[in-house]
Amino acid sequence: MNKTEDSSPPSALILVADDDEDIRRLLRFRLERAGYGVIEARDGEEALALALEHRPDLAVMDVMMPKATGYEVTRRLREDESTRKIPVILLTARAQEADVSRGFEAGADDYLRKPFSPQELRARVHAILGRR
């Protein structure tokens, strides 16, 4: 059975970084179902290392991660010439909404509020990758 939804499946590679395994599972499932390739990181440092190694087309990252926060990783991606153009979507808990502007200041392109709608995520990813 062809599990990819789109008639012309995108081949972009997406980095998913979150310390919650269930969230990574949900994101991977939704993004792979939409036809994207996915690599996973469990903390900020791993996210940064994978971003430098694989140069993904987009990163979806939790704000609160061990070792380095989503803000920090975003900032460091923006500082490196090879990763500065990688679009970043930050996942933020409702209580952290006040910090959304902090995410944008760090260089994030968009944010999603947790609990998140996987359909909304797919739409945002499509929109960001479509703009490139």
Next chain:
Amino acid sequence: MVEFLTSCAVVLAGLGGVAAAVLGLRRLTLARAEQRRLDAEARLIPAALELLDGMEPVGEVSEQDVDVFAALLGRFGRLVRGVESERIAEFFEHHGWVDYELGRLNSRRPWRRATAAFALGDMGSSRAIPALIQRLQDSEPDVRAAVARSLGRLGATDAVESVVGGFASGRLPGSVAGQALLSIGSSAVRGLRVLNEAEDPAARAFAVELIGLLGDASDEDVLVECLRDTSAEVRANAARALGRVGAEGATLELAERLDDGVVLVRAAAAAALAAVGDHRVVARLVELAQQDEFESARAAAEAAAQLDPEGVKRASSAAGSAVHLNEAADLLELYA
């Protein structure tokens, strides 16, 4: 006598051995049960994800796996919203889980009521909302906290008044009630707006603070009204809330609060004016920073520094400038 003591020692040693064997066996059984649960979970994750995606995997779930599958969906239910959340709710409604937990919500045992309330929130079924609102009156604090959490998870706008009332009456801790209302999100604001007329000042202050967190500039009218409240806490929260929502139309009213009789309100008004970005009040803020009490003077200096950095540097270099202005100017230099 010696023989008797020897016999006792032998019996006790035997009993000890049996107890150790029972405990070991129990541990082994629990470890096996946990391993079976983990195996079942690993097997069922694809089916749960398929269900979230709109497929119908339920036929593949065997009778003995149903509990694990439900727990898994409950866990995913905490992470998603929108159509995926509705699919989880449909599953639980269709298979009778919602009715089962609604029944347990009336159990005589508090822990059972609390776990039922918690589970109903994860199931995401709006059918549970009326029963949960009623349970906010439960005699047990743990049950009330679980109910409030689940009403938040369910986005129960009908519960806003009861949750704020629960906080005001001391039946819900502020953190629990606040988290529930934050989870309900911006749709809670309509209910919160009405509560600015509540008799209890604590309820009014709480509602105003949350309007600031969840509302937007369209809530300016109600917040401006609260700037004239008889309670200083309400006035301070209203000022902070106006700053948060960026109420540019409220600068006059906020500037008036710089002369409030309570230092806390003056400090909140100064910070809000900086957030709103009204440069007309810089002179008054500098004056306040020179003359007022510690907290509001410091807030006024910080606000002035945000609005007019060069003006604050000039003011601090003048003879006899106040300590807070100097501090603000030093910080400007430090972060330049």
